[in-house]
Amino acid sequence: MKKQEKPKISVGAVIEEPGSTIKNKTGGWRSFRPVIDQKKCIKCGTCWKFCPDNAVRKNKKGEFEINYDYCKGCGICSKECPVKAIKMVKEEK
Amino acid sequence: MDTHIVERLADYINDGLLKSEMIHAESEHSAISAALGAEAMGVRTFTATASQGLALMHEILFVVSGMRLPVVIAVANRALSAPINIWNDQQDSISERDSGWIQLYVESAQEALDTVIQAYKIAENKKILLPVMVCLDGFTLSHVYEPVNIPEKKDVDKFLPKYNPLFKLDPEKPITMGPIGFPNTYMEFRKATHEAMLNSIDIIKDVNNNFKKSFNRSYGNGLIETYKINDADYAIAAMGTACSTTRVVVDELRKQGKKVGLIKIKSFRPFPKQEIIKAAENLKGIAVIDRNISLGNEGAMYTELRSVFYNQNKKPIIKGFIAGLGGRDITPGHIKTAFNKIENSSDTEWLL
Numbered sequence: 001m002k003k004q005e006k007p008k009i010s011v012g013a014v015i016e017e018p019g020s021t022i023k024n025k026t027g028g029w030r031s032f033r034p035v036i037d038q039k040k041c042i043k044c045g046t047c048w049k050f051c052p053d054n055a056v057r058k059n060k061k062g063e064f065e066i067n068y069d070y071c072k073g074c075g076i077c078s079k080e081c082p083v084k085a086i087k088m089v090k091e092e093k
Numbered sequence: 094m095d096t097h098i099v100e101r102l103a104d105y106i107n108d109g110l111l112k113s114e115m116i117h118a119e120s121e122h123s124a125i126s127a128a129l130g131a132e133a134m135g136v137r138t139f140t141a142t143a144s145q146g147l148a149l150m151h152e153i154l155f156v157v158s159g160m161r162l163p164v165v166i167a168v169a170n171r172a173l174s175a176p177i178n179i180w181n182d183q184q185d186s187i188s189e190r191d192s193g194w195i196q197l198y199v200e201s202a203q204e205a206l207d208t209v210i211q212a213y214k215i216a217e218n219k220k221i222l223l224p225v226m227v228c229l230d231g232f233t234l235s236h237v238y239e240p241v242n243i244p245e246k247k248d249v250d251k252f253l254p255k256y257n258p259l260f261k262l263d264p265e266k267p268i269t270m271g272p273i274g275f276p277n278t279y280m281e282f283r284k285a286t287h288e289a290m291l292n293s294i295d296i297i298k299d300v301n302n303n304f305k306k307s308f309n310r311s312y313g314n315g316l317i318e319t320y321k322i323n324d325a326d327y328a329i330a331a332m333g334t335a336c337s338t339t340r341v342v343v344d345e346l347r348k349q350g351k352k353v354g355l356i357k358i359k360s361f362r363p364f365p366k367q368e369i370i371k372a373a374e375n376l377k378g379i380a381v382i383d384r385n386i387s388l389g390n391e392g393a394m395y396t397e398l399r400s401v402f403y404n405q406n407k408k409p410i411i412k413g414f415i416a417g418l419g420g421r422d423i424t425p426g427h428i429k430t431a432f433n434k435i436e437n438s439s440d441t442e443w444l445l
Contacts, residue, residue: 007278009285012160013159013278014268014270018267
């Protein structure tokens with residue numbers, strides 16, 4: 001996990017500027033990463049619908065891809081994929 | 094209990110005397126959550142509870158203080174189950190000691206009313222921004238009628254102007270409230286909340302002084318109140334209505350030539366250490382009456398009062414007494430026993 005900039009100690013932890021969740025890259029929490037096999041993928045969008053962190057997006061080529069900055073590796077996409085196109089691969093350094 | 098308080102407020106709203114919205118919640122957990130939400134919108138908020146109801150609020154109490162929302166609630170102090178018991182003791186609010194709420198214990202209906210007004214002034218101070226519990230003994234105060242001087246609305250409005258929140262939820266100016274505090278900031282936020290609590294010591298005194306100027310009534314220095322303490326050798330330390338009983342006993346023992354007095358602890362959080370040390374400077378001994386018990390140790394105030402003197406060179410003898418649990422009366426006899434046993438009792442005694 002990259003070192004985060006130390007946030008301001010505001011009264012009651014109020015954040016006055018919206019959109020701060022973008023700054024917290026939660027991908028570092030992941031121990032398994034989803035990997036999409038684009039050959040198997042039927043582009044149904046089930047992974048995109050089920051992702052609780054909005055970490056699945058569609059690229060310009062119409063392929064679904066994972067945003068590893070925010071994917072926490074919960075594995076729901078892999079579990080729900082109707083054609084078993086998403087494998088959970090152990091994160092190793 | 095607390096039901097009377099909100100029922101009477103419902104009457105005021107129905108009769109058009111109070112311009113306010115009443116939210117009916119399905120539980121105390123929801124009630125305090127609704128109060129949190131309303132306060133976050135920048136609205137002055139109030140609710141009342143007791144006993145199991147306060148216990149059910151436990152989780153959200155910490156959220157309210159951590160979010161620095163100046164909610165005020167009344168707690169009609171009552172025992173906790175089991176066995177089932179609806180009567181007075183202070184175990185409910187004492188068990189919320191570490192929730193980050195300012196806790197003020199009152200002795201009379203007049204003090205309860207005045208302290209609620211003061212509570213908003215304390216809570217909403219920009220140096221504080223912490224919630225306040227006004228704790229009044231269940232039944233002993235909550236079910237007893239006594240004459241109360243109700244201040245004029247215009248005078249209260251002058252003392253306590255319109256609430257001007259530091260932050261509020263507003264779609265025109267979005268902010269985030271209650272976010273995650275990662276390990277790199279959580280401690281700093283807790284420390285800031287603790288410092289606000291310590292700052293409240295001076296503010297509580299100021300508010301008590303200003304209240305006196307406006308309404309000609311005050312309660313000690315706002316944190317503690319002493320009675321016949323100046324030349325006393327021994328004193329009772331107590332909270333709530335037990336203080337009234339103690340005043341009577343002090344007068345009686347004084348007639349017999351005994352130099353005794355009372356230290357009423359009004360503010361349990363923040364705990365007014367310096368004020369207690371000063372009040373006790375000439376005392377030989379203090380008997381602490383706890384209307385609560387930290388099972389397996391001793392009464393909560395006994396523990397705290399002794400810790401105040403641990404690093405002092407001059408310290409009085411301090412003895413602890415557990416009394417008045419689950420609706421048992423604290424009688425003048427109990428208070429006399431406590432006075433008599435300051436010198437020769439074991440550490441903690443039960444006044445059964």
